[in-house]
Amino acid sequence: MTGPDPTPPSVWLDGDFRRLWIGQTTSQLGTQAAQVILPLIAVVALSAGTEQVGLLRAVQQAPILLLSLFAGAGVDRRRSTDVMVLADVGRTVVLAVVPVLYLLGMLDIPLLVLVAFLVGALSVYFDVASQTSLVRLVKRDQLAQGTSALEASRSAAQIAGPAIGGALVSLVTAPIAILASVLSFTLSVLSIRRIRRPESMPRPAAGQARVWRQIHEGLRLVVSDASLRAVGIASALFQFSFAAVMTIYLLFLPRTLHLSGAAVGLVLAAMGPGALVGSLLSARLPRRYGYGVVLVSAAVLADGVMLCVPALRGSSAVTIGALMAVNFLFGVFSQVVDVTVVTVRQAITPIPIQGRVVATLNFVGMGLTPLGSLLGGYLAGALGLRTSLLLTAVALALSPVFMALSSLARLGRQLPDPADGLG
Template structure:
C-alpha cells in the first residue's frame, strides 16, 4: 500500500472511530435500528395476526396489506418536505411512541378476543403513517447532527442497518410468531418501538429549529426539485423504475405467499415463522458479500446478477408439494437465498444512490425513490389478493414472481449494468 493510500485509510479509520465514540450517534443508531426492525417485522406480524387469528381470505389480506402500505404513496413526498421544517428528534420520538401504543393496544385486543378486521385496518394505517414520518425524519436529523467530514461514514452506518432491517425485520417477525403466539409477537414488536423511543429521547444534541418558510408554493417547489433531479439522472431513474417493478410484484407475491404457507402447504404458525426467519441469516451473508463482491467484479455485474438470483429463487415456491418434513427445509433454503441476494442488491443500490447524489439532494432523492419505488405496493397487495382468489395461490405466486424479474431486466438494459469496480461521481461533480 502506498503512503497516500495508507494516509487515506488511517484518516477513514480515525473518522469512523470518532463517530462511534459519540454517545448521541450511538443512541441514534441503536434507536433507528430498533425502529427499522420493528417496522419491517410488523409487515409480517400484522398479516399473520389477521391470517391466524381472524382467518381472513386472500382478498381481505390484500386489502389489509394495501392499507398499511398506502401512506408510502399518499404521504412520502409531503412528509419529506414537512420534516425539513421540524426538529427531527421530536418527530422520531413521537412516531415511536405512537407505534408503541398502537401495536400494544392491538395485541391486548387480540388477547382478550376483541380484535376485528376493521380495527386491524386502522392499526395498519396508523403504523404505516408513523413509519413514514420516522423514516424521513432520521435521515434529515443525521445531516443536522453530524459535521460534514463524518456524514458519509454516519450515513453508511445508518443506511446499512436500515437495509439489513428490510430483510432481517420480516425474519424477526417470523421468528417471534414461531416462538410466541401472533398476539404476543405483536406486543413484543411494540417493545422494539419503545426501545427506539427511549434511545432517541436520550439524544442530547441541540438541534436548530429549521426555518419556517410555510408558503405552499415553496413546499411544492422543493418536492418538484427532488422529482426533477431523480428523473434527470439515468442511474437514479433506473433505480426508481426497477424498484417500483420489484416492490409492486413482491407485494403481490407476499400476499399470496403468507396464505399459501398456512393453507396451501398446511404449515403450523411456528413453522411459518421458522421459514420466514431464514431470510435473516441470508441477509447477514448478503451484507458480508456486499463488502467484497462489487469492488472485485464490478457494481453493475453484482447488482444485476444478484437481482436475477434473488428474485428468481422465489419462482420455485409454487412447485413445492409434500409433507412439512419435505417442504420446510426447501422453503428455508429458498428464503435464505432470497435474503442473501436481496440484501446484496439493497446494499449495492444504496451505495450507488448515495454516490451519484449531491449532499444537498440526499433527503429529497431518498424520499422520491421511496415514493416511486414503494408507492405501488398497496396496488401490488390488492393484485396479489385478487390473483390468489381468481387463479389460486400457486398460480398467483408464479405470475407475481415472474413480474419481479422485470427489475433485473430494467437494470440489465441500463447503464447501471456497466458500472465498474469504482462508484460513479454525481453528474457534474
C-alpha cells in the first residue's frame, strides 16, 4: 500500500533557482519602471500629443506581432538563460542612450520611438525565455512552487516599479529617471549569468525551413487544443482593449485629473499589492471552485472595476484613493486570471515545445496591442479622454464574455493532460 506523494523539496534550496528569481525580479522591476517612464518622457519632457503617445506605445508593442514566433523557435533551440542575458544587455545599452541624448539636447519623438521599438523587440525575447526557463530548471512537481514565487516577485515589481519610476520623474526629470531601469537590467544580467546548471537542449538542423517547421508545430498545437485556442482568443480580445485603455489612461491621469508624476506612480503601483493577493488566491480558488469558474468570474470582476475610472474628477486625495482602490482590485482579479491561465498552459503543453507555445500565445494574444494603442490615441484625440476611456473600458468585457462561451468555462478542478504537440 503506497502512501501519499512526498512533498517536493523547496525550490528555495536550489541556488540556481534563487539566481533565476533574483534576475527575473530585477528585470521585471526595470520593465515596470520603464513602462511608466517612457510615456512620461514623451508627455512631460517632449510635450507629445495624444496621437504621438499612441504611436509610441504601438511601436513598443509591435515586436510582439513581428518577432514572437521567431523568438519561440529560437528559445527552444538555445539556453533560455543566454537569451535573457543578451536581451537585458541590449535593453541596458539602448535605455542608457536616452539620458545622454537628453543632456545633449538631441532627444526627440522619432528617437524615442526608435528606443521604444528596440526595447520592445528585446523584451519579446526576454519574456519568452523567462517563461520557458522555469520548466527547464526545476522538476515538474516543483513547478507550482516556482511559478508562485516568480509571480509573487512580479507582483512586488508591479508595486515598486511604477512607484520608483513616478517618483524619479518628479525628482530628476523623466529622461534621467530611466537610469533606474538601466540599473535593474544590469543587476539581472549579473544574477542570471551565475546560473550553473546546463540546459540540455536539442539542437535541430540548421536552416530556415527548420525554423518555419518549428513555428508551425507551436501554431498547430495552439490551434488544435481547445483550451489553448480559447486562451489565445480571450487574451487577444483583452490585450487589444487594454492597450487602448492604457494609452488613454496614461494621458487621462496627468492631463484630465492633473496628477503629478509621483501620484501617477503611486496610483499605478497599487496594482502590485492587488496582484500579490491575487497570486495567493490563485493557488487555492481553482482547486475549490474549478478553473473555469475562477477564470470567468475573475475576468468579469477585473474588467468591471475599470468602468469606475472615467467617473472620477479632480486630483484630491479622495480621487487618488479611489484610483488606487480600482487598481488594487484590478490587480487582484487580473492576477488570478493570469496565474490560472499560466497553470493551465504549463499543464497542457509538452516541455519540448513550451517556448513555441508561449511565443504563439504571445503572438495571438498580444499581436493586436499595437493597433489597440493606435486606436486609443485616435479616440483620445477625436472624442476626448473621458469619453474614449469609458468606451475602451466597456470593450474589455469582450474577453470574459468569450471565456464564458468557450471550453475554458468548462474546466473543472483537475487540469487536462498534456496535449500531443510533437506528433
